[in-house]
Amino acid sequence: MSQGPDWLQLRADFPILDQEVHGHELVYFDNAASSQKPRVVIDALRHYYERDNANVHRGIHELSNRATTAFEAGRERVARFLNAGSADEIIFTRGTTESINLVAAAWGNQNLRAGDRILLTEMEHHSNLVPWQMLAQRTGAKLSFIPVTGDEGLLDLSQLDTLLTPEVKLFAFTHISNSLGTVNPVAQLCARARALGVTTLVDAAQSAGHLPLDVRALGCDFLAFSSHKICGPTGLGVLWGRPEILDAMPPYQGGGEMILSVDYFQSSYKKAPHRFEAGTPDISGVIALHVALDYLDAIGRAAIFQHDQELAQYAWQRLAEMPGVRLFGPAKDRAGLVSFQLEDVHAHDVVTFADQRGVALRGGHHCNQPLMKKLGVPSTARASFYFYNTRAEVDRFIDVVCEIRKFFGP
Amino acid sequence: MSDELDELYQEVILDHCKKPRNFRLLEGATRLGEGYNPLCGDNYKVYVKMDGEVVADASFQGSGCCISKASASLMTDAVKGRTKTEVKALFALVHDMITTGRVAAQGVGKLAVFAGVHKFPARVKCAILAWHALVAAVDGAETPVSTE
Structure with missing residues (x-):
């Protein structure tokens, strides 16, 4: 052995x-609030600022090339961490909260109508509840909740047939409850949703970095997590999205980095993932997250x-x-x-x-x-x-x- | 037992938190103030019975930590018989003491046990919550006050 x-x-x-x-x-x-950082991650941040710091994607000089290469290598690394099909499915955000807000704004505004339902669970963190409340207010969609069974903190899946109906357009739920420690059966829930054509979002803030994640095996449509809970720096998060869904989504925020061409009255946008990353990203954070993921996977x-x-x-x-x-x-x-x-x-x-x-x-x-x-x-x-x-x-x-x-x- | 914990959880505070005084609905109350701390969920109602400008009686109900409950208990004891102006002057002294640790020369009586709270920045709001509710009550405010 x-x-x-x-x-x-x-x-x-x-x-x-x-x-x-x-x-x-x-x-x-x-640790459920924030993990500590190993020395290699702290060293990666220092190395970046001491040797390679420059803006990404727009410079032609050496430092900008180095920063861009390392930043995009971080995206490749996250894709491997999640067993995603391609780095183009990885969007960098400020954290799980922004990842969910991005979906609520870009995907939600486009796909939700009055009368539609958003299915959540009673154990969601405010970050996987409030953005959907705001979306429901904007669109006239309604919220439903899978009940929690009580102190033992399990989802009452006997209610699933009643709650997961064709009016549900989105089913968003946490992988691991931050206050109960419950591990939800993600693959099973996603399979049930997919059979009805319901889009799914998994809040993986408490699970990424704590157990193996494979977005293809889980069968979800979106998955969000934060860097700082898994040995990486603060202020950085990830949104993984199914490529055909990302390609059909309008931008989230407007600005530099996300455009193809701009004139005074209109602009055209890049493809995913850059369409969703307006402005200078957290370059050092992504480079250090890369190191954190290597570190975690070396342990297993x-x-x-x-x-x-x-x-x-x-x-x-x-x-x-x-x-x-x-x-x-x-x-x-x-x-x-x-x-x-x-x-x-x-x-x-x-x-x-x-x-x-x-x-x-x-x-x-x-x-x-x-x-x-x-x-x-x-x-x-x-x-x-x-x-x-x-x-x-x-x-x-x-x-x-x-x-x-x-x-x-x- | 470390000194800091002794300073925070003094005997008087533990006694009032385990056996809060004036912990009831006040019959004939003329004013009500509410205090809510969204950080920890502490939630108190402070009842006041005014006789003209004088606090004839005061009580409280609700739930919260040891510090907030003891503070509400000692406070409702301390303000009985004081005028609205005196209550607000006492609040100013107590507020200063809880945030800085300075005990005013003119004295705050038993309330001096809260001087140690200033060493615990996260707990300052616990000690002051009921006071905000009380001041809102004597001022006649009707909306809940938050410490945020």
Whole structure:
């Protein structure tokens, strides 16, 4: 049997983890909000600005050529990361949020009419909800939601036949819930949608970089993710789109980079993906994301998923043994995070206390306000893991939770 | 126990968060102020019964963290019997104390326990939320106030 990755050695690749916070060794459990960056990614940013920085696609000089070549190589790398058919299917954005807004604006305005339906789920992040609300207001389309079953946080797929009807033009849903840790059956949902001619968008913000993604196997039409959650820089995201859909879409924003020719009264536009990338892109970000994807794939995303899942399962089991702890999301087959509430202790008090012990958690509604209302909690505390986290860190986290229960207890 | 946590969660604060005072609907309230923090979902209603310019009674309802609940509890105790002008002057002192840690020379009584909050920037809004709702109530405002 082959040896798995040496997780402790990988941990040493992350300079930021080697520090004390409030006098304790940092335990970083807020990876679902943003991951940390390995040294090779930080070095790639520095190298670019020290050696190759220039604008892309319009210069003829050496530095511009280098920047353009490296930038477009990043696009090729993302295509391979997703098993996309071609780099032309990869659009760079500011993040998952902008990727979804791009689809809502460019595809949505063109394809949605009054009376059409947009199908979502009750577990969507605000970024996969608010853009569709705005589109519905613009077009007169209506929203429907696949219910969440309650604290165990699964989609109630018994409702799918009723909800996924021919009036649905778009079905947008998350791959992994950021507040529940639920892993949704993407391929199955996309197959059901495709049989009815419904266009699908997958929010992969929590799954890209955490498990293998293959857009052809998933069978979706759009897929969005962010660089900063998967070891890459902030301010950069990806939208993958099926080529025939992208080719038929009007531009998103107007400006330089996206035009073929311009006169005072009209312009013609480039093909996808450049049609959707007005203005100077995040060149250094794309180059560093390329390095991040190489780094992740050298470890192996399947191994990363298994590692994170084991930590989450362990944390879940330890929390479940304590009285007065309410856990959210499925007990089995969950992604690498746990969301919980301590009886009579508000999540913000949990997070403040843990922070003073050097443990970085997240507390709040996790950009899931309607879901929190449905579950009847104002907020939860969340610990989210990545491959550089250890079982010993989970033990420290559990010790802190015990301390918190004692401190705030009756 | 680290000093900072002791400073933030003082005995008095823990006591008021576990057993909040004036935590009820106020019969005969003449004013209502609402405070909402969208960041954490803290949500309070502050009820005031005015007798002319004087706060005859005050109470609150709602949910939130330990700091916000203790603040609402101690606040509703502190403002009873004060005039509208005195309430607003006290608010100014408390606001200054919570954001800077300076305890005013003229004193804020038991409310001084919130001086440690300024070391926790993310929690300042928790401590001030009920105060905004109270000031809105004595001013007669009817829309919810947000700390954002």
